[in-house]
Structures are given as structure tokens and as C-alpha cells.
Amino acid sequence: GCGICVHKCPFNAITIINLPEELEEGCVHRYGVNAFVLYRLPVVKDGMVVGILGPNGTGKTTAVKILAGQLLPNLCGDNDSWDNVIRAFRGNELQNYFERLKNGEIRPVVKPQYVDLIPKAVKGKVRDLLKRADEIGAFDKVVDELELRNVLDRNIDQLSGGELQRVAIAAALLRNAHFYFFDEPSSYLDIRQRLKVAKIIRHLADSGKAVLTVEHDLAVLDYLSDIIHVVYGKPGAYGIFSQPKGTRNGINEFLRGYLRDENVRFRPYEIRFTKSSERQSQASEILVEYPRLVKDYGGFRLEAEPGTLYMGEVVSIVGPNGIGKTTFVKMLAGVEKPTEGEVDWELKVSYKPQYIKADYEGTVYDLLSKIDASKLLSNFYKTELLNPLGIPDLYDKQVNELSGGELQRVAITAALIRDADLYLLDEPSAYLDVEQRLAVSRAIRHLMEKEGKTALVVEHDVLMIDYISDRIMVFEGEPGKYGKALPPTGMREGMNRFLASVGVTFRRDPDTGRPRANKEGSVKDREQKEMGEYYYVS
Ligand code: ADP
Ligand code: ADP
């Protein structure tokens, strides 16, 4: 143990049984009196991808800064040297790592979380940035793998979120380092890009590098990691890294809300995935039959085939970036006028846009209570929506001072408490951590089921899609040029069609029912592709 730790820690938020002594020893860093405390660190191993799974505000970035040598941990006392850190981790797998770090033998490379901030720090053309980063002579290979060829001559500040993400990942891959850290590599990417990036990061580890990654898309984390750590605790107050766990088991324990080795329950409920075929039995009334709709922007054209939406159902919208998903949703919301066809229904529609603005003067409570104050007092809404999303904690904050994730949660809440027949949610998981994604998924399902309302949700997170959807709508075409929206179909048919275009197959985990991507070329992958069953066989 570190022997320097002095303070006792607040554990009232969760039920922890085998504490506190064991944990006191693992006290790694405390930012100050009454400030955030970090317990334990993740392991770092050559040739392995170590995944980190847990809510925001529990010290993931802090741990990475320490492992990258950017932050000398105070060991919850007044430590001022790396020698003490090495001593504190004696007998631990990290001892050798810290020795190498101290001797300058470890060169860390970090792909930061907030890629949208990159244009503020870096100017110039993509080509020049990547050429400068290239220490291994792999410019062409990496540019092609990440499909960046056609943006090489663009300025950094002209890139979309998804393009910025891939440029940042490319810049990290081109460095010659030992330790690579990818902080949320899937943000802004569509499903095909997410799995492609996961594969590329895996290759990096296969070539002997040590890789650490934080990822909130559980299908991606699962595909990417050799082992994982679950981080639990109280966001903003303290965070504890679990023992390393096998990826499958670790994610399952996380979904159950209970860590076995640690004997810790950190969530009162389990997340279970039902086969959506089990849901479809309830025959329901038609909400609306919408006509063929076309939007022609000049450079881009979307054609949506006519379709039917039922009451009480959740329909997910899937497809690559730039294929017209947002355009379609905007037409249904009445925000964009179709070039052909007409949306002339009497339905009340509540719409959460993909890009949300914080241009509201006032507090979160003002904003929400003006939409429907009674919902804020309703026990059903408190239990299903407001408390799980942590909204009451935000009531007194100014809307224009919220962080990206806070704003997203408020925007989702604002959309869901509005009285409407049809709820349109465009990419609700953006900026949310894994715990919040699960909470939003449950809230969407429970509200639609209970109230018999209909939701259309644009989403790239496969576990969320699987959890919330009764049916699915697939968008196809050529991104940026033309898109075609197919009518909503059953999950199996829709996912088969969609995943065939992505070239990835999924199976179900027998314990939790969650979808897991098959490794390319594995027996299951080949069998399922032969049968044309890309989305599990049931
Ligand atoms: P995560 O990466 O899991 O979101 P972080 O490691 O970024 O978590 O932050 C954990 C907590 O530590 C947060 O509550 C954050 O506000 C706090 N924190 C981060 N940096 C500092 C700092 N320099 N001084 C004080 N508190 C900090
Ligand atoms: P998705 O939501 O599937 O990522 P979008 O509907 O946002 O796709 O965009 C589809 C295409 O339409 C993109 O190429 C985008 O640049 C283009 N587009 C979107 N809005 C406009 C607009 N107002 N004017 C011109 N082109 C647009």
C-alpha cells in the first residue's frame, strides 16, 4: 500500500461491503480538501487493449494523466516524487510501468475526448497536420484506412465532428510511442466507422503496443478490449477502479449493476435485453401513414419511401453519417419543407434536434417548468426520467452554462415531458456516458409503453438501438450525395439489411441478452454471413 493516505473517504452513496481499509491503501490522488479522490489505477499491458467503463466524473481522465506522466499523483498526501509512486506500487503490475515512465522510456500518445476543441488549438490543412505527426512512415496507409483522402486539403476548422474524430485518431496512430490512450474514439462516428476504428486500434495492440481506451458505446468497447476495468463511485466526489476483468464478464457485471469480486452493488436495477420479437405481439393502432417525401438540397437528395408508424412503438433510425437521417426527421418535425410530398398531419410532435443550442436565458428549472411543471412533480416521471438522468441536480444551473452532456440530458428531458403524439430524438446518446445512455434508453421505452406514444430515434449505439427498438428504419445511399429511407421494418429484417452493408455480424450474450459483434472471420461470423443472419440467430 501507499502508506501515506490519511483521510477517510465518503462511502455513503453506495453499498460497499469489503471496505474501507483495503481501499484506503489504494488512494492514488486527491485534488484537494473536499475535492475529488481517485482510488486505484487501471493496468497497462504491452500488446493489450485495456478498456475503461464507467460514468463521467469518476476519474478516468485523471488516471490517464497519471499514467501519461502528466500528473504526479499526491498519493492522497503530500507526495512530491515519482520514486514514492514506484514505492507505493511495489508488487503491483504498475511498478515496472512507473519505473519506465520515470526513466523517460515510455512515450505516451493521447487522443483527447473533446475533438471539437482541436480546431482552436491546431490550424492549417489536414495533410500538413498528419504529415507532421507521421513518425512511422504510414501516412498513406492510415489515411486510407480512416478514409481521410478526400479531406486532406481541407482546413481543420472546416471538418465535421466525425471527420475531426478520424483525423485525431490518425494523428495518434502515426506517432511512434509505447502507450496509446484513446478517450472516447467513437463519438460522432457512425456504426461502420466505429467498428472500423475499433479494428484499427486492435491492430495497434496486436503489434505489441499498450493501449488504454475509455468508451461509452458498449458494443465498441466489447469489440475493442482484451480486459476492462469498471469505474464506480460518486461522480465528482470519488472514483474507484475495479480489478481488471475479462471483457465479457466485466460488461455483464456492469449491466447487472453488481461487481462480484468487489462485492459492490452500484446501481439498484439490472439492464436486460429482450429479443424484440417478444415485444411485437401487441397489435397496436396506426398513428400515422406518412407519404413519399423528397428533400433536394441541390448537392444532396433524400428520397423517403412512404411508411407507417404505430402507437406505443419505438422505431430506431440507422444509417451512415451524411445520408439524410436528420433531414428526414426535420421534415417530420415541420422544420424543413419537403421538396416533394407533404406532411399535413394534425399530430403533435416533440423534437430534440441533433445539434442543441444553449441559447436560453434562465435556469434548467425555468425551462422545464414552462414546458410542463406537473411532470416535474409526477412520481412516474421522477422515477422513470428525471432522477435517472440526474435532472434535479441541474435545476438551479443556468442553461447557457451547462456542459455538453448536461445540455443533452436537459434537451432529452425537455422533449420527453412535452405532451405530444410523436417524439423525434436525433442522436440522444451524443455526449452521454454509459450510465446515462442506459438511463435514457429505459426512460424512452417506459414512457412510450406507458403512455402509448410513438418515438423515432436516430442512433448509432447498437446496444441502445437493441434495447429501445420495436422496429427499425434503414437509410441507404451514398453519403453526401443521395439517400434513400426505407419504410420501418421488423428488427431482424432491418438489422440484417443494415449490417450486411456494414459487413459485421452480431450474436447475443447468453447471460444478459446484449448484442456482441463477432470477430471478423470467426466461425460464428462466417456461419451467420452464409445464412444471411447478420443480427443474431434466434
Ligand atoms: P472522468 O474522466 O471520469 O470524467 P475526471 O478525471 O476528468 O473524470 O474528473 C474527475 C473529477 O475530478 C471531476 O469531478 C473533476 O471535476 C475533478 N477534477 C478534475 N481535474 C481537477 C483539478 N485539476 N482540480 C480539482 N478537481 C479536478
Ligand atoms: P445525417 O443526419 O444522416 O448525418 P443529414 O440529413 O444531416 O445527414 O445531411 C445529409 C446531407 O445533406 C449532408 O451531405 C448535408 O451536408 C446535406 N445538408 C443538410 N442540410 C443541408 C442544408 N440546409 N443545405 C444544404 N445541404 C444540406
Ligand code: MG
Ligand atoms: Mg444527423
